[in-house]
Amino acid sequence: MLIFIGAGLSINHLTIEAIEWLKKADKIIIDSYTNIIPDFSIDKLFKIIGTRIDVIIANRSMLEGVSIKKIVEEAQKLNLAILVPGDPFIATTHDAIRVEAIKHGVQVKTINGLSIYSLAPSRTGLQAYRFGKTVTLVYPEAFKPYSTLETIYDNLSRNLHTLLLLDLKLEENKAMTINEAVDILMDLDEDRKLNNIIAVGLARIGCKDERIQADRLSRLKKYGFPPPPHSLVIVAKPHPIELDSLKYLCNLPDEIYRELLNRRKYP
Secondary structure, eight states: OEEEEEOBSSGGGOOHHHHHHHHHOSEEEEEOSSOOOTTOOHHHHHHHHTSOOEEEEEOGGGTSTTHHHHHHHHHTTSOEEEEESBOTTTTSOOHHHHHHHHHTTOOEEEEOOOOHHHHHHHHHOOOGGGBOOOEEEOOSSSSOOHHHHHHHHHHHHTTOBEEEEEOEEGGGTEEOOHHHHHHHHHHHOTTOTTTTOEEEEEESTTSTTOEEEEEEGGGGGGSOOOSSOEEEEEEOSOOHHHHHHHHHTTOOOHHHHHHHHHOSSOO
16 A cells, blocks of 8 residues: 655644554655655654654655656555655645556555645735745756746736745755845846835744745845745735735734835735
8 A cells, every 4th residue: 555645844744644644554755855844853753653664765766767666566565655745746746656556556545734835825814816826946057947937927917926936956955045035036037027026935834933024025135034944925916904914924014014005006
């Protein structure tokens, strides 16, 4: 049997169902490359499930390509759990493994977990149905990610917020910060369309040291954030209730709150 288990964004997000299935596993493969769970450790995991199990910390090559065949073969013989940050089949997908397992007659179970997709609107108070296409901002190494900027522009033109996921290259010990993301966006935004846009920096959401801070995009760099994982929300014209949420949940500076409250046009 193959069990995909969402770990959420904190070890405290493991559901009762997830814990029950982890206890039933003969082996656990931990996805270590698609996201960071800041407060996770194997010792904490064993303490939660009350037993020690064979655990493998998997990098990308161990969960993709030719390695899928080995995973499926193991799942034909034992209860194999794959523990994935967030939710297994939303921001981080392992669909190829799931489909291949089903093709070979392996029973597949999915245990969902909390995801940044649900936590971003929930924690910020921005209405979920007002989010447009989500996009990832990558490091501008081989090319500049203008397509990311175009997605933001398109969402704003339809008065929709943008959830911006920030690049992770964990095998290179790199995780993009909010400050780095602001610099990249400012460099890409040659027409200065984002100059007065409100953005929300999300750092270590779901953990004890989470930080949520709203301000104009260019001003977010002045704040201190805990280490990654980080993400950003680019805010379209906020509904009055959303504007209140930006002030009282996301710490939007009072002068900007009052300015937006009295303005008919945004930005």
